[in-house]
Amino acid sequence: MSDSFDARNYLENYDGPDFRIMEVCGTHTHEIFRQGIRRILSPKIKLISGPGCPVCVTPVSFIDEAVYLALEKGCTITTFGDLVRVPGSSMSLAGARAKGASVKVVYSPLDAVKYAASNPDEQVVFLSVGFETTTPSDVMAVKKAMTDGLDNFSILTANKTMPGAYEAMGKSCDAFLYPGHVHAITGTQICKDMCEKGVSGVIAGFTGDELLTALAIAAKKHSEGKPFFVNCYPRVVKDEGAPAAVAMVDKFMQPCDAEWRGIGVIPMSGVELRDEYAAYDARKKFAIPDQKKEYKTACRCGDVLQGKIIPKECPLFGKACNPDHPVGACMVSSEGACSAFFMYGGDL
C-alpha cells in the first residue's frame, strides 16, 4: 500500500518533461480504465492505448477469410467470443451465423479440438489470434489434433509478435508499458535490445498497485533523460522467459509479415504454421482466395491504436459506433481502447 501511495503521489505531482507512454496490452488498457488511473496522472503524463488487444488488431481480411470458410466451405468456426462481432468487409461472423453458418464460441483452443473429435463429419477451424501469450496454446491444439489423428481440425492464423510492433510504434511514444504476460513467455532480452536502440520501456503487472508503480518508475526514468528498461514485474517475468513454450512455438511456427488493423503490414510481426504442418493450416487446406480488398470506413481505430487521437475524437465514437453496434474492432472487445473509454468514462 505504501508503495502505491508513493507512486500515486509521484504520478499526480509529476512535473518533469512531457511523457507519452503507450500500453500495448488489452488487459492493461482495461485495468487502467477500470482503476481510474488516467484521472490520477499529472497532465504532463499521457497514456496511449496501443495495439495490444488481439481482437482490435485483427484485420478485416481475416474476418472475411473466416466468413468465407463458414459460408462457402461449410466449415464450423470455433473462436473466442470477442471475434464473433468484429465487422468484416461485408459481415461479421455473427452475421454469417444468422445466414446459417456454424460458429461456436470456445474458451480454449483445446475445446475446439475436443469438438472436432466428437464431430468427425464437420470440418472444424479454430481462429488463432493473439500474441506470444496465447500462441503456445494454439500450437498445443495442433499438436493434440496430430497426436489424436484428427483430419477435420485446422487453424486460421493471425498470430502476432510484439517486437515488430514495438519498432513500428516506437516513434508514437516516449516509452512502452510492456505487457507482463507476453514477456513471461519471451523473457526480457527483447526489451533490453530495444533499449540499446533507444526505445524505452518498463514491464508491468496487472493490478492497480503494479500499474501505478511501473508508471511512476517509467516517469522518473524518463525525467532522467536516458533510454531505460526496468522489469517491474519480476515475480512473474524472468529474464529467460519460458523457454519450453518458445521452443514449442518455434517447432510449429515460422515468422511472417502480418497485417495489423488500422496500421498496415508490419514485416515479420506475425507467425504462421510451418509448411510441414500445412494440413492444419486452414488457409492452405481450403485454398482460401485472397480476401484483401479496398475497405472504406470513417472509423479511426488505426489512429486510436497509434495514439494519434483519443477515442472520443473519432467522429463515430459513441454515435454510430458503440458497444451494442461496434463499427471498429476497438469497440468490440472489452479490452479495446474505444470500448474501455466508452464504458468507464475515459474523460471522467
Place this chain on the structure above:
Amino acid sequence: MSDVITLAHGSGGRKTSELIANMFKKNLGNEFFTADDAAVMPRPEGKIAMSTDGFIVSPWEFPGGNIGKLSVCGTVNDLACMGAKPLYLTCSYVIEEGFPIEDLEKIAEAMGETARKAGVRIVAGDTKVAGKGQVDKVFITTAGVGVIEEGVNLSGANAKPGDKIIVTGDVGRHGTCILLARDEYGIEADVKSDCAPLWDAVAAVLEACPEMHVIRDATRGGVGTVLYEICDQSDVGIKVDSEAVPVADEVRGVTGMLGLEPLYLACEGTMVMMCPAEYADKVVEALRKTEHAKGAKIIGEVTSDNKGRVVMTTGIGGMTYLPQPGNELLPRIC
C-alpha cells in the same frame, strides 16, 4: 404413484387429484389452501401490493436451493421491496412429461418450507403437464399479495442526494452459483446461491428507519443494474466505494477468472437500500440482526452531480464509471 410425471397428471382427472393430495397439499397445505376454483381469505387492512414472477432457472436444482425455494423468495422479496408484508401466494406449475416425481417432491418440499419461514401462505395452485421437449423440466409462476403498513412509501424514484446506499449482503452469489452449476467452464468452486426470503430484514429496516426511501432486490442484472435504474428514476448520480462492496472470496476468484463484474451478477437474497444518512448506521445494525442480512454494509451514497451515472472510487484512489448494464450475461438464471 408412478415414478415420473405423465400427461395424465395434468388431465384434471384422478391422477391430478392424487398429485394435488399427495404432493402439493401435503407440502404446501394450510387453512386457506383450496381445491375449489378460488381461495377465500379475510380482507387485510390498508393498501395491498400484488406481484407475479415466472421461474425457469436451469438447472432446476443448485447449491443453496432449487426452483421451488426460488419461486417463493422471488415473489416474497418483490412484495417486501414495496414494504408489503407478504400474506398469500399462488403457484402455477408447468411440468415436462417424464419429470421424476421424486424431484417434484423436492421442489414442493422446498416451496413449503420456504413459505413457512417467510410467513406466507400458499393458497391456490395449478398444475399443467407439457409434452416431452415442450418445456425444460419444470417452470413455476408465483403471484403474491402483501399488505403495506401505514406511512410506508418506497419507490425507485425516492432517492435523494446525500442518501446512503446499503447492500444487505455480499453480491453476485446466485449468478456465479448458476454459472458454475451449468458446468460449462470447467471451474470448480464452492459457491452457494444466496436465495432467501427477506421480509424479516425489510420489516426490521422499516422499524429502524421511518423514512426509508428505496428498497430493491438485486435479481437479474445484479446490484449494478439496480443502481443505474435508481439513477434514472430519481434523476440523481451515485457514488460507490468499490473497496466497500462485499464480494465473497470464491465469487471474486471465479469472476476474476472469467472477466465478469460481480456487481452485474444476480442475487436472489440480497437487496439494495437507500435511506437518509442519519439513519444509515441504524439500518445496518438492524439488518445484521436478521438471519439473511448479517453481511449488510454501506457501499456508497446518492449524489446531485454525475446525474444518471454510477461513479466508482477505486482502491488506488482513482475514479471510474461503473460500465452501463449490457447484454444479459447468462440466460435462465431465475
